[in-house]
Amino acid sequence: MERVRVGVVGLGAMGVGHCRFVAERVPETELAAVCDTDIARATQVGEQFSVPAFTEPEAMFQSGLIDAVIIATPHYAHAPIAVSAFERGLHVFVEKPLCVSVSDGDRMIAAARKAGTKFAIGYQHRLRPEVQAARRLVEQGVLGEVRRTLLITAWYRTQAYYDSGNWRATWAGEGGGVLINQAPHFIDLWLWLGGMPSKVWGHTRAALHDIETEDEAFALIEYPNGAHGYLYATTNEEPGENIIEISGDEGKLRLEGDNLQVWKLHHSIRRFTFEAGGMWDSIPAERIEPPIEMPPEGALTGQPALIQNFARAVLYNEPLIAPGEEGLNTVEIINALILSSQRQKPVSIPVDRAEYDALLAELKAHSKPKQRVREQHITDPNLLR
Numbered sequence: 001m002e003r004v005r006v007g008v009v010g011l012g013a014m015g016v017g018h019c020r021f022v023a024e025r026v027p028e029t030e031l032a033a034v035c036d037t038d039i040a041r042a043t044q045v046g047e048q049f050s051v052p053a054f055t056e057p058e059a060m061f062q063s064g065l066i067d068a069v070i071i072a073t074p075h076y077a078h079a080p081i082a083v084s085a086f087e088r089g090l091h092v093f094v095e096k097p098l099c100v101s102v103s104d105g106d107r108m109i110a111a112a113r114k115a116g117t118k119f120a121i122g123y124q125h126r127l128r129p130e131v132q133a134a135r136r137l138v139e140q141g142v143l144g145e146v147r148r149t150l151l152i153t154a155w156y157r158t159q160a161y162y163d164s165g166n167w168r169a170t171w172a173g174e175g176g177g178v179l180i181n182q183a184p185h186f187i188d189l190w191l192w193l194g195g196m197p198s199k200v201w202g203h204t205r206a207a208l209h210d211i212e213t214e215d216e217a218f219a220l221i222e223y224p225n226g227a228h229g230y231l232y233a234t235t236n237e238e239p240g241e242n243i244i245e246i247s248g249d250e251g252k253l254r255l256e257g258d259n260l261q262v263w264k265l266h267h268s269i270r271r272f273t274f275e276a277g278g279m280w281d282s283i284p285a286e287r288i289e290p291p292i293e294m295p296p297e298g299a300l301t302g303q304p305a306l307i308q309n310f311a312r313a314v315l316y317n318e319p320l321i322a323p324g325e326e327g328l329n330t331v332e333i334i335n336a337l338i339l340s341s342q343r344q345k346p347v348s349i350p351v352d353r354a355e356y357d358a359l360l361a362e363l364k365a366h367s368k369p370k371q372r373v374r375e376q377h378i379t380d381p382n383l384l385r
């Protein structure tokens with residue numbers, strides 16, 4: 001195989017972007033087929049890229065035309081489409097979030113393991129040079145044991161954005177709001193750098209927009225070692241910002257946008273606190289400048305680079321930057337936070353699968369069709385730069 005033959009399922013704002021990346025940007029891929037349940041969109045995008053168009057994912061999977069699939073449908077469809085692709089022996093790149101519920105995530109991971117094919121998720125922010133540098137520091141143990149973390153993931157979306165599809169920000173169509181749509185990228189990075197919490201106390205609400213699900217979420221997080229963290233996610237803030245802090249026993253890291261700041265302590269806080277004799281002694285901290293490796297001139301970045309990594313994993317067994325299995329961690333946090341808010345109690349991780357499924361079924365049963373939809377499928381210009 002010289003190039004991976006890719007089929008894209010879901011030809012909306014993101015899916016058409018993926019068609020361009022696969023057809024025009026990534027040398028290791030070729031666009032071999034497209035699929036959308038909306039026949040007009042399937043036909044139009046098929047003609048645009050001169051490839052066969054399907055209206056049923058299963059028909060595309062059985063066509064023999066593709067080796068791999070990129071799934072860019074609304075989130076609820078990620079799990080059933082991925083499972084059926086794995087059952088056909090295909091490689092799968094799924095857009096974020098992995099899925100809506102942890103039980104769906106379990107099914108996807110089981111199907112991927114059974115198939116033994118490649119499984120990647122669209123967390124392109126992992127590729128950012130400053131994020132890679134932060135991850136290396138964490139892997140080297142520079143920060144020591146986690147003592148406190150912070151995630152602020154603040155975005156801005158208009159009501160027109162929420163009105164652009166009947167599925168957006170409804171329990172029946174999307175299964176959440178900011179938590180399931182905008183926040184996953186930075187929840188993923190915060191978990192990648194700070195580790196997996198064990199308990200969540202959360203609150204969610206629709207504070208600004210006319211939507212069924214949340215445009216604001218707050219949480220207090222507990223880690224297995226007793227450390228705590230704080231999370232705030234919204235689509236009500238301008239300018240948007242993403243801040244991650246990991247404060248450890250031996251160092252501290254702060255990532256704000258693309259600005260990474262790191263401090264290394266001269267002593268462990270835990271030890272120094274009891275060994276220091278002076279009433280006002282403090283621990284010297286030194287700013288360190290971790291090496292930030294920029295991609296070579298002309299190299300792909302962002303989503304095209306992630307798709308290239310996926311294709312190289314298929315072709316040459318290159319390690320995946322964002323393995324699909326790791327997408328489950330973010331879904332654990334999202335489900336725990338929603339469950340905690342809805343049931344007004346702390347929720348342990350891993351989330352009780354049956355309990356979350358029961359809550360989601362309840363929320364879906366009360367979900368109301370949107371009164372106002374003005375369909376638009378326009379790729380976020382930030383993703384095409």
Ligand SMILES: NC(=O)c1ccc[n+]([C@@H]2O[C@H](COP(=O)([O-])OP(=O)(O)OC[C@H]3O[C@@H](n4cnc5c(N)ncnc54)[C@H](O)[C@@H]3O)[C@@H](O)[C@H]2O)c1
Binds near residue numbers: 095122
């Ligand atoms: N990685 C990123 O930065 C990023 C950015 C934007 C969107 N996304 C993700 O991409 C996904 C799609 O978002 P969007 O904004 O493109 O939505 P969209 O509404 O613009 O497009 C969704 C498309 O999927 C089609 N579809 C629905 N169900 C289908 C099914 N079962 N089979 C085939 N086609 C189906 C719809 O007809 C529509 O054309 C979401 O999961 C979203 O979270 C990721």
